[in-house]
Amino acid sequence: MAIKLYSTLSRKKELFETIEPGKVRMYVCGVTVYNKAHIGHAMFALVFDILRRYLTYRGYEVRQVINFTDVDDKIINRANQMGMDPFVLAQNYITEFQAQIAALNILPATVNPRATQEMPQIIRMIEGLIEKGYAYPASNGDVYFRVNKDEDYGRLSGRKLEDMQSGSRIEIEEAKESPLDFALWKAAKAGEPFWESPWSQGRPGWHIECSAMNLSHLGEQIDIHGGGNDLIFPHHENEIAQSESYTGKSFARYWVHNGMLQFGGEKMSKSLGNLVTIEEFLTKHDGDVLRMMVLNSGYRNPLTYTDEVVEQTERALDRLKSALRPALPGAKGLGEEGRQALARQGEASKASFIEAMDDDLNTSGGLAALFELVRAINQARADGATEAELAAGQALLRELGAVFGLRLITDEGKPQAAAPFIELLIEIRAEMRKQKLWAMSDLIRNRLTELGVTLEDSKEGTGWRYQE
């Protein structure tokens, strides 16, 4: 079995083969830290966390680099508005984002480089591009990339230079040779932070930092380059232009782009202002819920975010967890046939999970495989499986859930201090039920429900659990 990944460059699913056997070099464009992160940002982080976890599960050693853009116009503007130092502002949002990533159970990247910490590499790269004629310093202290010099410019996004020029609304910058040339280096205006360079006191353009970080943290050629599909043009197009012009080698083998989170029919974005921050989401919902939403659909398609969808997803997550509940009180055991049926379903689910995930990370299909396993486990439990008989299936569910990055937190994580008292109430209620004191029995049950404890009666006794 082989893994296939869709690459934006070829617009096809391609067989996944790494440069170095068994090792994956993955670069993902991170966020510009000028504001609170929203759940659209969480989506990209979740998608590439899932990709990374899956590749690891399939035996690869994954080196994942995700950058922070910590100096740019928006950061500077925002800092000025707030009367803050731009570097402090950036650092605060980085700290906050990393905490939220952890709360979402996203593994920290192998490296989180930052633009401000890569200046020597960035400057070296710009110098190299100038030497080769791919870039030129302008009279205003900026340095621009000479787009016309790059013959296959536009091949990632499928654009032609002529088309862009005719319909373009790019402001004309006097210092540029051509309107489509983009900045590698920007001279600082008064009051802006700057670094020394051969051309001016200034800062790097947005695209060059990623090229430089790739080079210093992963090498000249990488396996996977990822990010949101809104970055295809111009950001990734420009990255390819810079990196390949500089090294003379093809840059990334697989260009992987996730779809946008849709909110109210539009892309959730900072500029549109239609956003739900990660912070807000996490005060209301478990992090697994957002992950489940991502898993339920194809990573390349837009993801619909509505309150209704969140609710549905929460229920679906409850169902997944339902399989992890303990055996019924007084379970008599399945017998040989039942044990084998459950084992067979486990194997089948695992196989179809891998088959789906191998096919361009079909998480929705993988999730379906988990639900098949859930049904089999619940069936077995209903048929009287003991704790020991359920254990293997449940362990597999946890194993595959962990490949998705789902925590599947159940009662075990919750405080058990109340347990003896709840059990006491159940005991008393059992006496009442014997005497058919239904009103009192129901009162106890209802009151406990209000307190977040669900009672479930069965022939063999009454079980209880915290509401999910």
Added chain:
RNA sequence: GGCGACGUGGCCAAGUGGCAAGGCAAGGGUCUGCAAAACCCUGAUCGUGGGUUCGAAUCUCACCGUCGCCUCCA
């Protein structure tokens, strides 16, 4: 205007040439004193109209609709 993607049951969403996964909701049933949970059963011919093919949700053309990029953007 240019480039690209998408339109599958009430909702979310896989499938991309050979009898339409999965989840949520809904209805019926089993269990229960009643519940709850779980289990069992029930539903779509795939935006519209042509074309290719023995056969299409899947390929092709047109049209309608939605979204993304073309300017900072995960």
